[in-house]
Amino acid sequence: MKRDRISDGVYVFTSGLYAEVTATVIFTDEGAVLVDTLPFPQETRQIREFVNQRHMPVAYVVNSxxxxxxxxxxxxxxxxxxVAHYQCRRLMERYAETALHQAKEQTPQLADVQIRYPELLFNDAMTLRIGGKTVELNYSPGHSRDVITVHVVEDRLMIASDTVMPVPYIVGGDLDDLVLSLQAIKNKSLENLVQGHGEVLLRGEIEETLDANIGYLRTVDRLVRERIARGVPRTGILDITIEECGLSRIPLGGLVQKLHHANLLTLYDAYRSGIKTRRAAASQ
Ligand SMILES: [Zn+2]
Structure with a gap:
């Protein structure tokens, strides 16, 4: 696990065990805010140790x-x-216990994990004021229907969760919603952006990364529809490369390639089945 201090009292922990997933600690005079946790207890326990050493209670855990x-x-x-979005709580109530049960069978390191449900819920936006910090939580659907972003206003810090990843991932989510959510982040003036997975983005790379992600989504959308119009079969869709869509296959130890293929198949199936029709406004 990697720990980076990205501004005064703000630390990002990046998992060494699973897909470079991130968790962020924000220290304030009235307690810490922890945005997300890491999947393996051994890593999250290290985060807890780090906070405990400062004799600081974790006032809030935000589930993105x-x-x-x-x-x-x-x-x-x-x-x-x-703290979480209402949809997060609903999805957890429906799926989390069964999924955890299955995960424990395959992954013994998860044996201790229990589902803890969020209790402070909101729909569109909520602001936490703690120790002189303004922590704005905003609904940010697309990657899934329950994602929120966390904006620490005084630090010009955006914890974007899986709205921003080295490759946008829309399986179980919605491409047009994700484009809109990425555009919403572009309007903020930021020093740092914490992705749900992978490296922290610095001021100079934020705009270009958001544009590249929006460009990726529009390009996969167009190329999948073009191939469907030409009668290309399902497996033929996989020759659309990630580079052709403007992103690199290198981040996350090559995992992005898998995510890209899953995106292509999901879009193909959605258009073929008529579940998805093109929403003109969002894809222009
Ligand atoms: Zn996710």
Whole structure:
């Protein structure tokens, strides 16, 4: 696990065990805010140790969305208030226990994990004021329907969760919503952006990364529709390369290539089945 100090009292932890998923600690005079946890308890316990050394309670744990890799460490903070979108709580109630049960069968290191449900819920936006910091939580659907971003206004810091990843991932989500959510981040003036997975982005790279991600989504959308119009079969869709869509296949130890293929197949199936029709406004 890697730890980076990105501004005064703000630390980003990046998993060495699973897909470079990130968790962020924000220290304030009135307690810490932890945005997301890491999936393996051994790593989240190290984060807890780090906070404990400063004799600082974790006042809030924010669950950015319900995916397992972000929420499985929440149970290690029983004293904290857990914050999330309403949809996150709903999705967890529906799926989390079964998914955890299956995950434990395959991955013994998860044996201790328990589902801890978020209790402070919101729909569109909510602001936490703690120790002189303004922490704005905003709904940011697309990667999944329950994602939120966390904007620490005084630090000009955006914790973007899986709205921003080395390759946008739309399986189980919605491409047009994700484009709109990426555009919403572009309007902020930021010093640092923490991605849900991978490197922290610095001021000079934020705009270009957001543009590249929006460009990727529009290009995969166009290329998949063109191939469907030409009658290309499902497997033929996989020859659309990630580079052709403007991104690199290198980040996350090559995992991005898998995510890219899953995106292509998901879009292909959605258009072929008529589940998805083109929403003109969002894809222009
Ligand atoms: Zn996710």
């Amino acid at each position: 969305h319900s995916h397992a890799d972000h929420i499985y460490g929440t149970y290690l903070f029983p004293e904290s208030v857990v």
